[in-house]
Amino acid sequence: MNLDSISPNDVILTGDRTTGPLHLGHYVGSLRNRVLLQEHCTQFLLLADAQALTDNMGNYLKVRDNVLQVALDYLAVGIDPAKSTIFIQSLVPELSELASYYLNLVTVARLERNPTIKDEIKQRGFERDIPAGFLTYPAAQAADITAFKATIVPVGADQVPMIEQTNEIVRRFNASVGQELLVETRAVVPEHGARLPGIDGKAKMSKSLGNALALSASPDEIRQAVKMMYTDPNHLRVDDPGQVKGNVVFSYLDAFDDDAAAVAELKAHYRRGGLGDTAIKARLEDKLQALLEPIRRRREEYARDPAAVLALLKEGTGKAREVAAVTLAEVKGAMGLNYY
Amino acid sequence: MNLDSISPNDVILTGDRTTGPLHLGHYVGSLRNRVLLQEHCTQFLLLADAQALTDNMGNYLKVRDNVLQVALDYLAVGIDPAKSTIFIQSLVPELSELASYYLNLVTVARLERNPTIKDEIKQRGFERDIPAGFLTYPAAQAADITAFKATIVPVGADQVPMIEQTNEIVRRFNASVGQELLVETRAVVPEHGARLPGIDGKAKMSKSLGNALALSASPDEIRQAVKMMYTDPNHLRVDDPGQVKGNVVFSYLDAFDDDAAAVAELKAHYRRGGLGDTAIKARLEDKLQALLEPIRRRREEYARDPAAVLALLKEGTGKAREVAAVTLAEVKGAMGLNYY
Structure with a gap:
């Protein structure tokens, strides 16, 4: 906005x-x-x-x-x-x-x-x-x-x-x-x-579609969600070139990683091959854990009363x-x- | 009821x-x-x-x-x-x-x-x-x-x-x-x-049809309404037999004249001829004036404050x-x- x-x-x-x-x-x-x-x-x-x-x-x-x-x-x-x-x-x-x-x-x-x-x-x-x-x-x-x-x-x-x-x-x-x-x-x-797309790659995140990550998600739920996240189904080996468009991990990095230059570099690397899903998912998980940890903490505090x-x-x-x-x-x- | x-x-x-x-x-x-x-x-x-x-x-x-x-x-x-x-x-x-x-x-x-x-x-x-x-x-x-x-x-x-x-x-x-x-x-x-039918004989009395007599009507408005009231259009001479069905004056006498026996007699007389509209209208007007006079008076009292x-x-x-x-x-x- x-x-x-x-x-x-x-x-x-x-x-x-x-x-x-x-x-x-x-x-x-x-x-x-x-x-x-x-x-x-x-x-x-x-x-x-x-x-x-x-x-x-x-x-x-x-x-x-x-x-x-x-x-x-x-x-x-x-x-x-x-x-x-x-x-x-x-x-x-x-x-x-x-x-x-x-x-x-x-x-x-x-x-x-x-x-x-x-x-x-x-x-x-x-x-x-x-x-x-x-x-x-x-x-x-x-x-x-x-x-x-x-x-x-x-x-x-x-x-x-x-x-x-x-x-x-x-x-x-x-x-x-x-x-x-x-x-x-x-x-x-x-x-x-x-x-934000759903973790399954569908255009819309929605609880009823089962592709949502709640703001109250536990560290484990965040980990699981990132693990299940849709990337490029044809990117089978780390060395293969991968697709960024429609790749939920990159959509989320665009949304949650403030270091736009680093994300651009990762995208280039992923496209030409040599960057595995595990690495980009690990980076995204860090960002999401960091984002949601204080939210979850405050939510728990308020929920106590x-x-x-x-x-x-x-x-x-x-x-x-x-x-x-x-x-x-x-x-x-x-x-x-x-x-x- | x-x-x-x-x-x-x-x-x-x-x-x-x-x-x-x-x-x-x-x-x-x-x-x-x-x-x-x-x-x-x-x-x-x-x-x-x-x-x-x-x-x-x-x-x-x-x-x-x-x-x-x-x-x-x-x-x-x-x-x-x-x-x-x-x-x-x-x-x-x-x-x-x-x-x-x-x-x-x-x-x-x-x-x-x-x-x-x-x-x-x-x-x-x-x-x-x-x-x-x-x-x-x-x-x-x-x-x-x-x-x-x-x-x-x-x-x-x-x-x-x-x-x-x-x-x-x-x-x-x-x-x-x-x-x-x-x-x-x-x-x-x-x-x-x-x-109650309208004064024109239509099935429904309604302000928008222009055939209504308001509860607040003045004595003169009551007189005029009774005068205009639909009776039997074929009952041209007093001596002619007249029709009671659809005759608004009799519908109103049914509604407002407590002396049902007298009304029944008037109906019989009207049917066989010899009873003019002027006579039945005069009787109805008396009843309506008597009904509406105290209503109008109370209405005026309340309307003052x-x-x-x-x-x-x-x-x-x-x-x-x-x-x-x-x-x-x-x-x-x-x-x-x-x-x-």
Whole structure:
């Protein structure tokens, strides 16, 4: 993410569905940016339990339990609750209220045309049995974003249509009440290379694909993951030339080894032959152990006192409610729904 | 409505969309029942401003202003805020929250198959441009009903599918949390004759059809309405035999003249000829003036002090919130969304 495009007046809204602990893919794609961004502007981090329920109603305890797990991941990587407001979505009822009014500003046909929703419906195999809450979650997302008057939402390229839909709702609302009350937001898509492949070489790291390395991984799990990591299947002897493209070890070295010159040299060596997988894996394992050791340590510390973590979330949720309540009062006031 | 089927333990949820003042059709179809029912069981009366907004987003001031108008109508006909809890929907945020979870328990296909919604979409000419809030309002209605654990919802026959949908959501929720937490409700359809025709003879009295007589009508408006009332267009001379079926004056005498024997005699006389429209209209006008005079007088009294009426609504809304908050806490607790 290019920090030059962020001003101290910017407000960021981002977060995670609480369906599982976070992994190295999250770290590269978003968490490490958030640690930087909290120094530069206002940041709200949403533990999206209500959104996770839209397609996990049969699995609500998983959703609930992972609120704490994701919060531990946030704290472990260095998100500072004094700088970032971390909050639990289901405990900010103002968001449901805002969403209920936004539902009147978007048609069913428009929701069905939303490319992100279309893709996700296909991925989940819903076909015609889409839960209504899933089809309508762009309105809920618009509520999450506008409640905090967020100016920036970091998203993957596949989520850009969701932000467009939020801005459509913003414009419709403002036009219908004749005031520039809600704020349009800007999708910021991370630069190329911010998506970490799975350890098996698949484009996306995902817990459900079984190719993820959790942020809480033990030294042994890290070792095992590196050992299993996909390299070049045709690179059978050390002396053979090897391929760097699609080689997960090099993708990870690009992401985690600060010595870019050394990595470039290793790549050249690997390409011409004479550099074995064992050597590059050993280097990567060192980097990953060094990266994850303090994260794991901090995570364990926080995990020893879940009540203290919940107290932090309670405080963040309280702050988030205050902000969301102001927006909700403005929105309802603009529609005349302020009776007494 | 057959009062024998109502027990003191019953809880009734009913109300009106706040899109205009109420008329004589509402009085016959529901208001006079509510005045009786408040003596027999618990009754919650919803001023459905949020629901009215689902298809009136461009007309929100009308929706807002009619909250007071409908409340005045309630008080004027004898609904007693000490016996019935009158509340403003948009000021009970617990309802939006409940609805947001219920949206996960109903599919888009199921909503699209709902016969009531299908009809209303056709009536409103929405075609594919249905506001999402309109398609999903059965989930919001399920929230209104279940929040108060209502056991009875008085509805027109066309609304029965909505109640079936509520009960489907109730069963799905209870099954998904493994508890009989939410309560199924019963649609009570008013007996035959509870629908008053418009003064023009159309089956339905409706402000937008221009064939309604408002509860707040002045003596002169009542006189004019009776004068214009549809009778038998072939009954040209007093001596001619006249038709009773479809004759609005007789429909109204059936509804408002307590002397059923006298009305039966008038009908016979009219049928065989010799009874003029002027005579039956004079009798009906007397009845309507007598019915509406105290209603109008009470309405004017309350209307002189809107702040006092709003104070009553504030009190009712506070009571409604307390009840809805208990249900919401149970629902969220059952899904594990009780973090601290």
